[in-house]
Amino acid sequence: MGIEAASKQTQLIIDFLIIGAGVSGLSCAIALRRVGHRVVVVEREKEIGQSDVGRGVRLPPNLSKILYRWNLKSEVSAFAAKSKQIQISRLDTGDRLGDHYWDDEVLRETQGEFLFGHLADLRKMMYDVAVGQGATVRLGTTAVSVDPKRREITLDSGETLTADVVIGADGAFGLVRPLLLNEQGIQEATKPTMCMYSATVPKALVEKDPQSKHFYEPKVISMFSFFGNNQSVISHPTGGLPCFTFTLFRRPHDEYESSHSEGMRAALESVVPRLRNLGPMISQPRRFPIFEHPPLEDWLADSGRVVVVGGAAHPIPTGSTQQYAMGLEDAAVLAKLFSHLATDSQITDFLYAFQELRQPRAQAVLTSETGVIHYMGMPNCPDQEARDQAMQEKHKAGGDLFSGDDESAEWAEIKTVFGYDAEDEADNWWVTWGLLKARSSFNDGAQHVFATSPS
Secondary structure (H helix, E strand, O other): OOOOOOOOOOOOOOEEEEEOOOHHHHHHHHHHHHOOOEEEEEOOOOOOOOOOOOOEEEEOHHHHHHHHHOOOHHHHHOOOEEOOEEEEEEOOOOOEEEEEEOOHHHHHHHOOOOEEEEHHHHHHHHHHHHHHOOOEEEOOOOEEEEEOOOOEEEEOOOOEEEOOEEEEOOOOOOOHHHHHHHHHOOOOOOOOOEEEEEEEEEHHHHHHOOOHHHHHOOOOOEEEEEEOOOEEEEEEEOOOOOEEEEEEEEOOOOOOOOOHHHHHHHHOOOOOHHHHOOHHHOOOOEEEEEOOOOOOOOOEOOOOOEEEOHHHOOOOOOOOOOOOHHHHHHHHHHHHHHOOOOOOOHHHHHHHHHHHHHHHHHHHHHHHHHHHHHHHOOOOOHHHHHHHHHHHHHHHOOOOOOOOOOOOHHHHHHHHHOOOOHHHHHHHHHHHHHHHHHHHHHHOOOOOOOOOOOO
């Protein structure tokens, strides 16, 4: 799988060293290789996807449209299923609160699709593409320290690697984010505020249960959302290996740290039977604590050549719709900027431009995603009763819950979050600021050639 000729190629090729081969790291590898840079990724897992058992994933339109633009639609279609609707019910009783159908015209405007899949399949696809495009991905390789001034990482073997730019794509508790927090004097969150359980059940088992089989009865593939008292569930069938996956958010943070299965069973004790009955079918549930992380003031180390992306830059609640989309957007913006690289002096400028473009977007999405989770898991109270009543009345009247006249958090996501175009933002920055600065440097005597338009 080679580099697409349509991608604008950089004039100055530099070396990028990426820590972490999650979705963010592999996205950066693919995006930077597409514009011609050299990329090495180090990943402690010995096999891509080995830690992703039981992890379903939602691919919203702002994510899928980037993959489609990278000519990966056939690769995505091989493991992902297209969502047509959302059914919303009460978690304890199963009472229907309403439905939302994805409008084809709205999705066309976003230029993407809302898809379901397995996280392991997504990562494996991206790994294959990254390697096929010439990135070096070193599996079973653990980075133990980072020297920002030297742009150097040390591996557990004692080997050292250097690059022009080091990218921390190793999550909130990896190596690079704590380094930046320390530089900025910021204290990281130490106590989780809630937790998330994730599990998958084979389709064949789901269809054998008289009540759970209803998850597969709709004529179109649905996402099922359940609103409950301090907990909520998002569930859906997946593409690829046929199974049903669900994500359960629970507040406050519970005590079942040593037994994910015990915690999952406890969380399902008082829920609607068609979900509760899935409990005995689950073999490998996963449990993740969710923290309210303090924001980084700067995404770059003081040296200016070490930068964070994805969860290392802007941790979004695990299991949220936008968790992986944000890392892909980061990669798209970073590569667009570095497709214009002509001199070494532009490297730090582009990294700061990346931060300038991505910080407001990441904060807005974090606020939106956190709001949706709390909205779904609102504790039983008068506000919750009013919410449910309003939704049911709209449903009984035949209305779509998230139609354009409803300024709910969910509709705001459809309009603003899904419709965002990361690559357009990077192109606009180049035309407005980057090209102007490049021309100014040229007029001052800098010996380089600059592009005259974005790709």
